[in-house]
Amino acid sequence: MRPEFDAVARETAAELASSPHDSDRVRRILAALPERIASHLGPHGWDWNGFYVLDPSGILRLGPAHGPPVCAELSPSNAPAGPLPPPFTSGMCFDGLVLNQTLYASRSTDPSGRPGPWPGYVSCDAESGLDTVAGIVSPLRDPGGRPIAVWDLDASRPLATGDVRFVDVFFASLSRALALSPADFLKGA
Numbered sequence: 427m428r429p430e431f432d433a434v435a436r437e438t439a440a441e442l443a444s445s446p447h448d449s450d451r452v453r454r455i456l457a458a459l460p461e462r463i464a465s466h467l468g469p470h471g472w473d474w475n476g477f478y479v480l481d482p483s484g485i486l487r488l489g490p491a492h493g494p495p496v497c498a499e500l501s502p503s504n505a506p507a508g509p510l511p512p513p514f515t516s517g518m519c520f521d522g523l524v525l526n527q528t529l530y531a532s533r534s535t536d537p538s539g540r541p542g543p544w545p546g547y548v549s550c551d552a553e554s555g556l557d558t559v560a561g562i563v564s565p566l567r568d569p570g571g572r573p574i575a576v577w578d579l580d581a582s583r584p585l586a587t588g589d590v591r592f593v594d595v596f597f598a599s600l601s602r603a604l605a606l607s608p609a610d611f612l613k614g615a
Contacts, residue, residue: 453610456604532585
């Protein structure tokens with residue numbers, strides 16, 4: 427495991443322990459997390475990370491994030507039709523939400539040069555200027571275990587052994603510790 431993961435987890439746990447238990451506590455923690463992740467893992471090519479939050483209309487809207495501007499919203503129609511039946515045609519972020527599990531894509535597995543193996547991978551690289559070679563999405567869940575948002579990573583370097591597992595465990599644990607709701611990801615909500 428990367429030592430930087432330990433630093434992210436320790437700092438987040440310390441913030442949880444020291445934050446006043448007021449209505450803005452969760453929002454402050456989530457707003458700071460993409461910057462914390464970037465400060466520790468940016469040198470490893472973790473160039474963009476942030477949250478997409480499921481709104482009542484079924485669109486994923488950009489929440490707190492760090493990195494160059496990317497897609498402000500994602501809808502199932504953003505993705506090209508893939509070779510698999512729904513839900514596997516709506517892009518990796520939506521599929522992670524529908525499947526309620528962490529997913530990854532890596533350019534090294536796809537000879538076309540696009541990150542794969544995820545069918546319908548939606549790239550915002552044209553908007554951001556990133557050269558994404560790997561990505562991870564991980565759902566965040568409400569207290570009932572229902573996915574309400576995804577954390578998304580666009581990396582310009584290949585992922586290391588253990589990256590996907592850390593992300594999966596970290597965000598599952600964070601979801602349980604914070605009793606999340608969609609409003610927690612939005613400023614002024």
